[in-house]
Each structure stands twice: as structure tokens, then as C-alpha cells.
Amino acid sequence: xxxxxxxxxxxxxxxxxxxxxxxxxxxxxxxxxxxxxxxxxxxxxxxxxxxxxxxxxxxxxxxxxxxxxxxxxxxxxxxxxxxxxxxxxxxxxxxxxxxxxxxxxxxxxxxxxxxxxxxxxxxxxxxxxxxxxxxxxxxxxxxxxxxxxxxxxxxxxxxxxxxxxxxxxxxxxxxxxxxxxxxxxxxxxxxxxxxxxxxxxxxxxxxxxxxxxxxxxxxxxxxxxxxxxxxxxxxxxxxxxxxxxxxxxxxxxxxxxxxxxxxxxxxxxxxxxxxxxxxxxxxxxxxxxxxxxxxxxxxxxxxxxxxxxxxxxxxxxxxxxxxxxxxxxxxxxxxxxxxxxxxxxxxxxxxxxxxxxxxxxxxxxxxxxxxxxxxxxxxxxxxxxxxxxxxxxxxxxxxxxxxxxxxxxxxxxxxxxxxxxxxxxxxxxxxxxxxxxxxxxxxxxxxxxxxxxxxxxxxxxxxxxxxxxxxxxxxxxxxxxxxxxxxxxxxxxxxxxxxxxxxxxxx
Amino acid sequence: xxxxxxxxxxxxxxxxxxxxxxxxxxxxxxxxxxxxxxxxxxxxxxxxxxxxxxxxxxxxxxxxxxxxxxxxxxxxxxxxxxxxxxxxxxxxxxxxxxxxxxxxxxxxxxxxxxxxxxxxxxxxxxxxxxxxxxxxxxxxxxxxxxxxxxxxxxxxxxxxxxxxxxxxxxxxxxxxxxxxxxxxxxxxxxxxxxxxxxxxxxxxxxxxxxxxxxxxxxxxxxxxxxxxxxxxxxxxxxxxxxxxxxxxxxxxxxxxxxxxxxxxxxxxxxxxxxxxxxxxxxxxxxxxxxxxxxxxxxxxxxxxxxxxxxxxxxxxxxxxxxxxxxxxxxxxxxxxxxxxxxxxxxxxxxxxxxx
Numbered sequence: 001x002x003x004x005x006x007x008x009x010x011x012x013x014x015x016x017x018x019x020x021x022x023x024x025x026x027x028x029x030x031x032x033x034x035x036x037x038x039x040x041x042x043x044x045x046x047x048x049x050x051x052x053x054x055x056x057x058x059x060x061x062x063x064x065x066x067x068x069x070x071x072x073x074x075x076x077x078x079x080x081x082x083x084x085x086x087x088x089x090x091x092x093x094x095x096x097x098x099x100x101x102x103x104x105x106x107x108x109x110x111x112x113x114x115x116x117x118x119x120x121x122x123x124x125x126x127x128x129x130x131x132x133x134x135x136x137x138x139x140x141x142x143x144x145x146x147x148x149x150x151x152x153x154x155x156x157x158x159x160x161x162x163x164x165x166x167x168x169x170x171x172x173x174x175x176x177x178x179x180x181x182x183x184x185x186x187x188x189x190x191x192x193x194x195x196x197x198x199x200x201x202x203x204x205x206x207x208x209x210x211x212x213x214x215x216x217x218x219x220x221x222x223x224x225x226x227x228x229x230x231x232x233x234x235x236x237x238x239x240x241x242x243x244x245x246x247x248x249x250x251x252x253x254x255x256x257x258x259x260x261x262x263x264x265x266x267x268x269x270x271x272x273x274x275x276x277x278x279x280x281x282x283x284x285x286x287x288x289x290x291x292x293x294x295x296x297x298x299x300x301x302x303x304x305x306x307x308x309x310x311x312x313x314x315x316x317x318x319x320x321x322x323x324x325x326x327x328x329x330x331x332x333x334x335x336x337x338x339x340x341x342x343x344x345x346x347x348x349x350x351x352x353x354x355x356x357x358x359x360x361x362x363x364x365x366x367x368x369x370x371x372x373x374x375x376x377x378x379x380x381x382x383x384x385x386x387x388x389x390x391x392x393x394x395x396x397x398x399x400x401x402x403x404x405x406x407x408x409x410x411x412x413x414x415x416x417x418x419x420x421x422x423x424x425x426x427x428x429x430x431x432x433x434x435x436x437x438x439x440x441x442x443x444x445x446x447x448x449x450x451x452x453x454x455x456x457x458x459x460x461x462x463x464x465x466x467x468x469x470x471x472x473x474x475x476x477x478x479x480x481x482x483x484x485x486x487x488x489x490x491x492x493x494x495x496x497x498x499x500x501x502x503x504x505x506x507x
Numbered sequence: 508x509x510x511x512x513x514x515x516x517x518x519x520x521x522x523x524x525x526x527x528x529x530x531x532x533x534x535x536x537x538x539x540x541x542x543x544x545x546x547x548x549x550x551x552x553x554x555x556x557x558x559x560x561x562x563x564x565x566x567x568x569x570x571x572x573x574x575x576x577x578x579x580x581x582x583x584x585x586x587x588x589x590x591x592x593x594x595x596x597x598x599x600x601x602x603x604x605x606x607x608x609x610x611x612x613x614x615x616x617x618x619x620x621x622x623x624x625x626x627x628x629x630x631x632x633x634x635x636x637x638x639x640x641x642x643x644x645x646x647x648x649x650x651x652x653x654x655x656x657x658x659x660x661x662x663x664x665x666x667x668x669x670x671x672x673x674x675x676x677x678x679x680x681x682x683x684x685x686x687x688x689x690x691x692x693x694x695x696x697x698x699x700x701x702x703x704x705x706x707x708x709x710x711x712x713x714x715x716x717x718x719x720x721x722x723x724x725x726x727x728x729x730x731x732x733x734x735x736x737x738x739x740x741x742x743x744x745x746x747x748x749x750x751x752x753x754x755x756x757x758x759x760x761x762x763x764x765x766x767x768x769x770x771x772x773x774x775x776x777x778x779x780x781x782x783x784x785x786x787x788x789x790x791x792x793x794x795x796x797x798x799x800x801x802x803x804x805x806x807x808x809x810x811x812x813x814x815x816x817x818x819x820x821x822x823x824x825x826x827x828x829x830x831x832x833x834x835x836x837x838x839x840x841x842x843x844x845x846x847x848x849x850x851x852x853x854x855x856x857x858x859x860x861x862x
Binding site: 343 | 723724725726727728731732735736738739740741742743744745746
């Protein structure tokens with residue numbers, strides 16, 4: 001019997017939602033099995049059932065051919081099922097070893113036997129090529145390493161089935177590659193891996209088989225080798241999806257944004273952006289490509305006014321805005337889709353209606369003489385929600401917190417575009433979204449360009465940059481490496497520039 | 508103009524009511540433990556607060572400073588600040604009103620508004636300092652408002668004997684003349700000789716005004732946005748620091764008014780060396796009222812009943828008066844752990860569905 005896990009005819013209903021409707025999922029030993037579906041399709045529910053967080057209404061689970069009842073996560077752990085959650089569960093001022101043994105500390109008498117634990121962790125780390133220093137503290141290591149610690153935690157507990165929930169959402173492209181290699185070596189050692197994702201490229205890269213769920217129903221399980229990305233996408237979304245963004249050639253117009261010799265301090269009080277210059281014209285999308293943390297956020301925060309400029313100038317349509325307050329910049333025509341929709345983009349405990357006017361609540365018709373006009377706020381929000389296909393349980397009166405990530409993001413994009421800005425700054429506008437929403441948001445960004453507005457796109461997804469941009473500026477270590485035209489470059493060239501190798505400069 | 512206040516989520520109301528019920532049950536167990544009959548005890552407790560028109564008046568008067576202190580804490584809470592300094596703001600606001608009342612000899616209709624403005628200004632000034640410290644230097648308001656409490660305490664300790672000494676006692680200010688107090692004859696008569704005074708109207712007006720500011724104005728929108736997510740507020744170009752200072756000042760003004768109702772309405776003089784406990788009870792009132800102005804009103808009146816009824820219970824039974832304080836403390840405890848109550852409610856609901 002080489003089936004490790006069999007989930008047969010699983011059904012789970014939440015109040016008002018049929019999250020899993022007769023889903024069958026079978027995991028073979030030593031395979032990487034992708035679980036694909038849009039946000040809210042029921043992937044997390046299905047895995048929650050396997051991990052003991054929910055009980056199925058009907059259906060059975062077998063492991064190694066024997067029926068099991070997984071009543072809580074401890075039972076799952078005992079059965080050899082481990083899960084790496086999207087948000088890591090680590091103690092930041094503990095060492096890696098301490099984090100891994102937390103809850104099952106090996107003891108000699110009254111003291112914890114850290115040494116033998118560290119030794120075993122080192123062995124595991126070497127065997128699976130995880131490259132982790134057991135004595136390092138969590139707060140000192142990168143997100144990629146933290147994720148590997150979570151994987152080690154499961155291996156230390158002798159997990160045979162590893163569930164990875166959207167593991168690449170928080171990683172840089174390099175870390176994604178490392179993770180994929182780790183997954184392959186784990187599978188080669190006989191571990192079975194379930195990869196929850198909606199990124200087709202990753203599935204093509206590592207998975208053996210792929211089970212697709214749509215709206216709580218099983219669409220099918222396919223061999224990844226036999227399917228291409230567009231077939232998988234169609235299974236997931238239920239219709240044809242175009243990856244290529246339709247974009248007409250367009251002559252750029254006047255200069256909208258001009259950044260001159262800009263230097264900005266990072267949060268660590270060193271120069272995060274050094275002597276940076278860039279122009280963005282009307283009717284073009286300029287993409288900023290680079291590995292995370294190479295000056296992108298400093299650039300964006302300087303332009304939007306969230307961060308002070310050390311030296312240099314920022315001009316919007318010829319007007320110097322270097323020291324203008326944030327609100328005045330918004331009024332002068334800068335809109336900003338922020339990187340982190342929960343931190344900056346939304347007041348989660350406000351309604352969607354209130355969130356839609358967060359930059360303009362003090363203007364007519366939303367308020368008059370200091371008093372809010374709730375009716376016009378609501379109808380404005382409803383307009384945005386209609387135009388941008390934002391779905392919420394109680395319409396504009398829903399708390400922003402209650403919306404799914406995709407709908408929250410569409411709401412923010414709608415709000416910013418509705419300001420009709422001269423310059424739209426979009427930072428990671430499709431982070432963590434499903435294919436359908438990505439396609440939609442990309443189209444709206446191109447619309448903005450076609451209307452003759454300027455768009456500055458910052459993204460860690462190289463595909464997104466290459467597909468949308470007219471010109472691409474590559475940053476490395478806070479410096480501009482070079483600017484290339486999107487039409488005559490490729491992933492390889494940009495990748496090299498991201499590593500800091502200047503184009504055309506002979507070594 | 509259409510006035511429409513958001514009725515608060517029934518869930519928070521249910522949680523608050525449950526906290527009250529649990530507190531009363533815990534109190535009943537304690538009364539039993541002292542060898543008394545809880546039903547008898549509670550009946551005297553509530554009769555002591557509500558038995559006749561005079562006692563109702565006294566209950567309302569007891570509630571008045573609690574309402575304003577509760578509003579002060581709730582307002583700060585709603586904008587993301589924890590104002591533990593209501594006591595000091597009450598002292599200083601109350602002192603400003605008293606000083607005006609003892610110094611100026613103007614007709615009642617003029618002096619009273621001036622005294623209230625003095626109280627508002629004094630309270631606001633006292634909260635302005637922690638506000639600026641928070642906005643400028645990121646000094647936590649819990650620390651600075653507590654320190655301001657003691658500064659207020661000692662300032663009053665010095666000024667009252669030095670400039671407003673009473674005729675008999677060194678530790679008290681002179682009595683306010685009738686023409687400079689919130690007491691009103693018609694109100695005293697209406698409530699059968701109770702010490703209720705115009706303060707209750709001020710408190711209710713403050714409830715309405717606070718609810719209005721929070722729910723209907725641009726100012727309230729900004730204040731709440733800063734409180735709920737200062738990064739998003741910053742992103743949208745809302746001046747975070749200005750709103751922190753403004754919020755502290757409004758909270759201080761409300762507490763200052765509370766001080767005025769305490770020292771120029773319920774009492775007619777100020778004692779030195781006493782920190783008004785209402786300032787701290789305000790935190791409990793705000794918590795039980797789930798930080799909504801209307802909730803604060805209800806919670807403060809409930810606390811008022813307990814406070815003014817406990818003497819009667821003590822006189823009529825052998826239940827120690829500390830029981831009433833214990834009940835209040837237990838209710839606060841349950842209100843503070845409302846998360847647990849909410850979770851229990853959710854669990855019950857789920858079980859019902861499963862059955």
C-alpha cells in the first residue's frame with residue numbers, strides 16, 4: 001500500500017458556506033502533491049481537517065490504509081502529520097534549537113538537554129540540506145531560514161506528511177528556489193509533501209501531481225507533467241485565463257514624476273536609497289525590479305511623503321514636492337497602493353465605506369462644515385465596489401476585516417484609481433492574490449496607463465514587472481543599476497542586474 | 508438635522524450584561540459565605556439605590572462624575588490611548604472651577620458657565636502634557652498620566668491651604684457660596700432633598716456630544732482612524748501627532764468637567780490629600796460600557812446604584828459593605844475578561860448547532 005493519506009468524500013459545511021463538498025484527496029508516499037485553488041476555494045479547510053483543526057461532517061480519512069479520527073492537531077502530530085502555517089509560530093528571542101524542541105524538551109533530570117537536541121537538529125539539517133545554524137536566534141535570521149526552522153520542527157517530530165500552506169508567499173525569488181530544492185530532497189528521502197498554493201509556476205517546478213478545488217468542489221487530480229500552466233489555471237478558475245497582458249504600443253507623454261539624486265535613510269538609519277534618479281512619463285508604466293529590501297520601500301515612502309528625504313529632489317509635474325505633507329501630495333495627484341494592505345492600506349475595524357474615503361473624507365460631498373455625510377460616503381463606496389468587483393457580505397457596511405484578501409486588495413486598488421491620480425504608485429499590487437484577481441488588477445493598471453496617467457510599479461514578482469512595464473528600473477543595494485526597455489530585455493538580463501551587475505559594463 | 512447614533516453591536520451589550528450577572532452571582536456566593544441571605548442583601552442594595560425619589564436623585568448624583576470620568580477614559584480608548592490620568596485631570600479641573608467660584612462674585616447664570624469652562628480648560632491642560640510627550644517623544648501615556656496624577660495631587664495639596672483655606676479646617680477649601688455651585692433648589696426639591704445637581708445634565712449632554720463627535724464628525728473619523736491603525740492614518744495623510752494631542756485634550760476636558768461636578772456640585776469644597784477614586788472607576792465604567800458613550804452612561808448609573816445602595820444594605824443587614832465593592836470588582840474582572848465570555852458564547856452557539 002503506497003497511499004499515505006486517503007481523504008475520501010470529505011464534506012464540511014460552515015454556516016452559510018459549503019466549504020468542502022464530497023472531496024477526495026489521495027497522497028502517495030514520496031510525492032509532492034499540490035493543492036490548487038483560488039482564495040476561498042476550500043483548500044485550507046480540507047487541510048485543516050487533515051490536521052485535526054476541523055471535523056468533517058461526513059467522509060473518512062485513512063492513513064496507510066487504516067481509518068483514523070483526527071480529533072485535534074496533537075493527534076495529527078502523533079500520526080506523523082506536520083503543518084507549516086503561512087504565519088510562522090516562532091519565539092523570536094529563542095534560538096532555533098529552543099524553538100524546535102519547544103513543547104517536547106529532552107530532559108536530563110531537571111535540566112533541558114539542549115546539546116543532544118542541537119546535535120540532532122544539526123544532523124537533520126545536513127541530511128535534508130536545510131543549512132540552519134541551531135544556535136542562531138530567530139530574530140537574527142531571514143524569513144527564509146525561519147521557514148526552514150518550521151520544516152525542521154516537523155522533521156524533528158518525525159513527521160512523514162508535511163503540509164506547506166502557501167510557503168512561497170513570504171519569500172524572495174532566491175529563497176523560493178532554495179525551498180523548492182529542499183522540498184525535492186525531502187521527497188527523495190521518502191517524505192510526502194502537500195503544497196497548498198495558487199502559483200502555477202511553482203507547481204510546474206516541483207509538484208508530481210496536482211489536485212484542483214473550485215468553490216468547495218473537486219475539479220480533478222492531474223499529473224503535473226501532463227498539464228501545462230494554462231490548463232491548470234483553467235481548472236482553477238473555470239474559464240480561460242490570459243497570462244499575457246494586452247497592451248498597445250504607446251508613445252509616452254510629458255514627465256509626471258521626476259526624482260533627482262534622491263537619498264533616503266532606511267529604518268536602520270543607514271542610507272537605504274542612494275543618489276537615485278528616475279523619470280516616469282504620462283502614459284507609461286515604469287517597473288522597479290529588485291530583491292526585497294534593496295531600496296524599493298525607501299523610494300516609495302519618499303515619494304509619498306511617509307519618509308523624510310536626506311538629499312535630492314522630487315518633482316511632480318514640475319512642482320517640487322520634496323517636503324510636502326502626505327495629504328497635499330495626495331491632493332496634487334499621487335495615489336499609492338501600499339505594500340501591506342493590513343498595515344497601511346486599510347483601517348480593518350472601519351467599514352469598507354469609511355475606508356473608501358480615507359483620503360477624501362474631509363471634502364465635499366463626504367463632509368460639510370466638519371460633519372460627515374454617511375449617505376454620500378456609502379454611495380461612493382458602493383460605486384467603487386461595483387466598478388472593481390469588490391464582494392462583501394454586507395456591502396459597503398461590512399467591516400474591512402471581514403473581506404477576503406483579494407476583495408480587500410481590489411477595494412484599495414479601486415479607491416486609489418478612483419482618486420484619478422496623475423501618478424499611481426502600485427507596490428506589490430497582487431501579492432497573495434489568486435489568478436482571477438491578479439488578471440483583473442493588471443488590467444486596471446494598464447487602463448490607467450492607457451488613459452495617459454503615469455504608473456510606478458514596484459514588485460518582487462519578475463513576471464509581473466516584465467508583463468506590465470514599458471520600462472524597467474533595476475535597483476540593487478539602494479542604487480539604480482540601470483533602466484531597460486521591457487520590449488527588449490528578458491528575465492535573465494534583469495536577474496543579473498538585480499544581482500548588481502551593470503548592463504553593458506565589461507567585467 | 509438628522510441625529511442617528513449607531514446602536515452598538517448587541518454582542519458587546521450581551522457581554523457587558525453577562526459580566527454584571529456573573530458579578531452579582533459571585534457576590535451572592537460571597538454573601539452566602541458570610542452567613543447571610545443574598546436575596547435579602549440584593550433587595551436592600553437595590554432599594555438603597557432606588558427606593559424613593561430622594562435615593563434615585565442621590566444615585567444619579569453619585570453617577571455624575573463617574574459618567575464623565577468614564578467618558579474621558581472611553582474617548583481616549585476609542586482613539587487608541589489609555590488615559591489613567593482621569594483622577595488628576597478631575598482634581599485639577601475641579602480645582603480650576605472651585606478657584607473661579609471662590610474668587611469671582613458674579614451672578615449664578617454667568618459664573619457657572621465660566622466655572623465649567625475653567626474646569627474644561629484645566630482638565631485639558633493637564634492632559635495636554637502627556638499628549639505632547641506621547642506625540643513628540645513617544646512617552647507612553649500610561650506612565651505620564653499617572654505621574655500627572657501625583658503632580659496634580661501635590662499642587663492642590665499646596666494651593667488649597669495657601670490660598671483658599673477654609674475657616675475651620677486646614678485641609679479643606681472654603682465652602683463655595685450657593686450662587687457658585689451646581690446645586691439648584693428646584694432640582695433638590697424635585698428629588699425630595701437629594702444632593703442631585705445640575706451636573707447630571709452636564710454629564711448627559713457630554714454623552715450626547717461625545718457620541719456625536721465620534722460618530723458623525725470629521726474630527727471623530729480622524730481620531731478613530733489614528734486609534735485603530737495609525738499607520739493607515741499616516742498613509743492617508745492624517746496628522747497622527749496632532750490627533751493624539753487633541754484626543755488627550757478632549758479626554759482631559761471631560762475628566763475636568765467630571766471634577767467640577769464632583770467638587771462644585773456633589774460637594775461644595777475641596778479636600779486636600781484625596782485622589783478622587785472616580786478617576787480610576789472611570790476605567791471600569793468605560794470597560795463595562797464597551798467604550799461607547801451610551802454604554803458608559805448605563806455602566807456609570809449601575810455603579811452609582813451599587814455605591815449609593817451599599818450603605819443601606821449595610822444598615823439593614825449584617826452584610827459587610829465591602830461586599831458591594833467586591834461585586835463591583837468582580838464585574839470589572841468579568842468585563843475585562845470579556846474575551847472569555849465571547850468565546851463561551853461562541854462555544855454555546857456551536858454546540859447548539861451541533862445538537
